[in-house]
Amino acid sequence: MKRSIKSVLTASMAALCVLGMGMTANAYELNPEVKDVTPALREASTVGVWTAENPAMKEAPDKDAILVMTFGTTFTDTRTKTIDAVEAAIQKAHPDVPVFEAYTSHIIIDRVKANEGITKMTPEEAFAKLQAEGYTRVAVVSLDVIPGMEYSYDSVVTKMQVPHFKKISLATPLMYFQGTEGEPDQVVDFLKALSSQFPKMGKHDATLIMAHGTPHPGNAYYSVIQDRIQELGMDGVFVYSVEGRPNLEDVIPKLKAGGYKNVTLMPIMMVAGDHANNDMAGDEPDSHKSILTKEGFNVKTYIHGLGENANIRGLYVDRATEALDALQK
Template sequence: MYNVKKSLAVSAALACLLGIGAPAVSHAAYQLNEEVKNPTPALKEASTIGLRVHNTESMQNLANKDAIVVMSFGTTFKDTRAKTIDATVNAIQSAHPNTKVVTAFTSHIIRDRIQEKEGITYPTPEEALTQLKADGYTRVALTTLDIIPGMEYNYDVAVYNLYKNNFKKMTLGTPLMYWMGQEGQADEVMETVKAVSSQFPKQGKDDAILIMAHGTPDPSNAYYSVIQDRVDMAGLNNVFIYTVEGTPNLEQVIPQLKAKGIKHVTLMPFMMVAGDHANNDMAGDEPDSHKSILEQEGFKVDTYIHGLGENKDIRNIFVERANEAWDALQK
């Protein structure tokens, strides 16, 4: 992880918060310009993006005892959990064999259901950090299995802000996709699109692939437009992204399929796990499932019910994100 210096000046204009500086070379955080002598807490918070790093000055005399917390929404679907979340956490653990790695679920409902049905207890991020504190850990790298910096990632950021002063040092990494190539940063959207395309079936001129994302009321829903742009830039013809709970939705994509003369569609989830949305909303037999709707519109439909976590290339990216948070913890 490298540091990136961006120009930030104190001004009434919001644009002055994001000044122009030398191009960055990595997935870094931004820093205030040295001319800002006494930044307010609000200014510091507004300029904190990308990888987050916090040092608690009063604890710097404590010995280092490090841990990694992997945060995921979770799933009650046991089989896909093993193939996606567990497999990714195992890959992160393999990259850090001598480090304690804890899996924490941000969905309290899913956590409770797993505990009730399977007798397995996944801590919430808050519980995981409280236990690490009790066990004497002093430095924690938080990493996430979120796809975009949406509402779930907002939860991760909130956990970081609420608990960072409890530890000597804490870092928070970024989701699968964060940077889009702006200001010299890596284009993680294109990186992800190329990784996902490794699982695409071969297509004829009458075939299309629909990748189903979750969608969010958060403004980060705009990521899906960027993803479609990168799909097109990569030359992946007749590949469309749509969402269950955002935009674009399936109803917006169907006219595009018809305009292109598409006869056959393959549906696949653009989500970490193949859970309820993939098995029921996308591929279910109910009349309102995406598969049924497309068949009613005259398309032949195949389904690919595998979460992104089953894709080795995607898992490798998540390991990179964890490594970035870990490397920052070691500096």
């Protein structure tokens, strides 16, 4: 009988030997004929929450912190309701571990500074601050929705900091596991949480959930989302993206073929920023609302970021808890 990733974790870890930094996380079971597991093979087989230990700081005292990484936003109102709200929820769940924040977009950092006089830290600046203040173990939490390009950046910048701390962990994004190898289906978890904000829909009503899109292979998650939408019987719900596939042009024929007349647009992004207010709901001729109206649909917009949904905030708290648990093992 095939064992799950978690069931083989302990045995796999005992068999792995990595020179320099010690890295642990969920891992696929390697063929028993593989006797000498190289660092590259070990890293390639890592899935789930990523952790790394620095043997040079083995005797350092444990002082823990949580670092939340987010792309950020220049929209003050949605920032308060989403990013700040998620961070507050994480802090409430872990009152004894301070929560810090880093913006990954340098453009947004500059604009927030210029327009509001507020200084947001880059990840590198945040890590330097934590190191200067004596924190030795850091649980990094990403507010990304899928493991796409932004999450890859979070991963790289986190791994570059390993020499400066005793231990680091990196949480998975909102959606990661898809129900294989005994792991949960976090796409289903996400959709169930999101459904609390769906409008009441009749036979001719559709809800289009707008994702960002990415050139990263992680864009394939949107196809998985649509598959799970169908599995869950969420008739009339379609996912599309601003900068990836499927896009609005892919969905419009499906709306017409299904006889839908009324459409509600809502973003599935952490914040309701420029994409939600302008690309999706703007009055310009090329906005999604305008395009659908021209195609004969009655269009409503739901301009709220995912961080406003208490159920979604709960999932991010779960990710933070998983990272913190891995950090403290």
